[in-house]
Amino acid sequence: MNKYWWKFLASGLLLYTVWFGFSGEVPRQPILNETIRNVYFHVPMWFGMMALMISSLVYSIKYLQKGKIEDDIYAVEFANVAIVFGLLGFLTGSLWGNFTWGSPLPKDPKIIAVEVGLLIYAAYFVLRGSFEDEQKKARLSAVYNIFAFASFMPLVWILPRLTDSLHPGNGGNPAFGKYDMDNSMRMVFYPAVMAWILIGVWISTLKIRIRLMRNKVNEV
Amino acid sequence: MFREIKNLIIKDLILEWRQKYAFNGMILYVVSTVFMAYMSFKLKTNSIEPITWNTLFWIILLFSAVNSITKSFIQEKAGRQLYYYQIARPSAIIMAKIAYNFILMAFLGVVGFIIYLAFMGNQVQDMPMYMLALALGALGFSSSLTLISGIASKTDNTAGLMAVLSFPIILPMLTMLIKLSKNAMDGLNAANSRDEIMVIAGIDLIVIALSYMLFPYLWKS
Numbered sequence: 001m002n003k004y005w006w007k008f009l010a011s012g013l014l015l016y017t018v019w020f021g022f023s024g025e026v027p028r029q030p031i032l033n034e035t036i037r038n039v040y041f042h043v044p045m046w047f048g049m050m051a052l053m054i055s056s057l058v059y060s061i062k063y064l065q066k067g068k069i070e071d072d073i074y075a076v077e078f079a080n081v082a083i084v085f086g087l088l089g090f091l092t093g094s095l096w097g098n099f100t101w102g103s104p105l106p107k108d109p110k111i112i113a114v115e116v117g118l119l120i121y122a123a124y125f126v127l128r129g130s131f132e133d134e135q136k137k138a139r140l141s142a143v144y145n146i147f148a149f150a151s152f153m154p155l156v157w158i159l160p161r162l163t164d165s166l167h168p169g170n171g172g173n174p175a176f177g178k179y180d181m182d183n184s185m186r187m188v189f190y191p192a193v194m195a196w197i198l199i200g201v202w203i204s205t206l207k208i209r210i211r212l213m214r215n216k217v218n219e220v
Numbered sequence: 221m222f223r224e225i226k227n228l229i230i231k232d233l234i235l236e237w238r239q240k241y242a243f244n245g246m247i248l249y250v251v252s253t254v255f256m257a258y259m260s261f262k263l264k265t266n267s268i269e270p271i272t273w274n275t276l277f278w279i280i281l282l283f284s285a286v287n288s289i290t291k292s293f294i295q296e297k298a299g300r301q302l303y304y305y306q307i308a309r310p311s312a313i314i315m316a317k318i319a320y321n322f323i324l325m326a327f328l329g330v331v332g333f334i335i336y337l338a339f340m341g342n343q344v345q346d347m348p349m350y351m352l353a354l355a356l357g358a359l360g361f362s363s364s365l366t367l368i369s370g371i372a373s374k375t376d377n378t379a380g381l382m383a384v385l386s387f388p389i390i391l392p393m394l395t396m397l398i399k400l401s402k403n404a405m406d407g408l409n410a411a412n413s414r415d416e417i418m419v420i421a422g423i424d425l426i427v428i429a430l431s432y433m434l435f436p437y438l439w440k441s
Contacts (some may be wrong), residue, residue, distance in 0.1 A: 120389070130375040139370050143434045144368075151423070152388075154422070154423050
């Protein structure tokens with residue numbers, strides 16, 4: 001019980017998010033109207049992706065230090081789920097943008113950032129696909145993962161200087177927390193972020209366990 | 221350490237001087253792409269907008285950089301690499317490669333720019349600032365592409381992977397370089413560009429430091 005209590009927490013929080021996300025009270029904002037509910041589903045995707053990317057990075061560094069193949073499997077699966085979260089964030093965002101900004105793909109630094117992030121991780125998987133030897137694959141892709149992450153980070157703080165952002169909290173727009181969200185929304189938003197991050201970690205651990213078991217079967 | 225780096229750079233330069241194949245190929249590459257741009261823009265309509273002028277130059281430079289730096293680790297045979305592994309530290313090897321590629325890129329950038337000016341006409345008002353952008357670009361390209369070429373050289377499909385791996389990584393730097401050189405084209409006051417220069421120099425530093433730390437792991441395999 002004490003090992004998987006957080007899975008109950010995650011599913012509980014997610015149920016809470018979905019229930020109150022769709023039925024809870026939200027402030028009436030011009031243009032946004034009811035679409036503001038998307039904040040419970042779109043914004044946490046970005047948080048979740050970042051959390052998973054950082055976990056992937058940590059395990060890549062660990063692999064280079066110790067050389068254990070398990071760490072490499074952790075890094076890959078975290079990156080895998082990070083891609084899924086990135087895609088979902090992208091889709092929910094373009095759905096939302098379609099109704100509020102009038103275009104599913106407006107010119108916006110955050111969209112460019114997530115596109116580049118997806119490109120980097122796609123390249124990471126292409127790189128992995130081109131090796132046969134497991135240790136070599138793990139070492140080279142860990143090097144690329146660290147290098148790519150470190151050059152991805154500047155992008156996140158460079159891009160807002162290039163074009164104005166439509167996103168709240170950038171380019172002089174007020175952040176969500178300041179004006180748009182009232183206390184009842186915050187009661188849902190913070191649990192939603194927690195829930196999505198935990199769900200991401202849960203999915204990753206499931207995939208990791210499958211991979212580890214398959215490795216063991218192959219050995220036997 | 222510094223002597224090792226110096227000797228390795230000299231070795232690379234001598235090798236290049238004897239074969240000249242990479243260098244001549246690069247110059248030809250730049251000339252033919254510039255000529256293609258000239259044919260499609262200048263010859264037909266005789267007009268090109270400043271933004272297009274600038275971006276086109278950087279894209280040509282990026283492609284020739286990727287093409288030439290790809291060769292940094294596959295030029296020499298595996299046996300020779302093993303020999304270097306015995307006599308030199310990996311950190312010295314990567315630093316020497318970055319420095320050598322920087323010299324190559326700076327030269328290529330200047331030659332390419334002269335050819336570009338000759339064909340496409342001059343639209344730059346603040347020449348020294350544009351030269352600074354070229355130098356920073358050469359440093360940025362060489363530092364971030366050298367490690368990637370080390371990774372790509374271990375695979376079977378080196379050239380294809382090189383492009384896939386390097387473009388997303390070089391993108392932040394390229395956008396800043398294009399912005400800085402556009403400022404130089406418009407002849408803006410140098411104080412306006414300080415922000416961009418700092419950011420590009422910062423990225424260069426991060427990338428060089430990371431190459432220094434990560435290359436030993438790459439070199440082992």
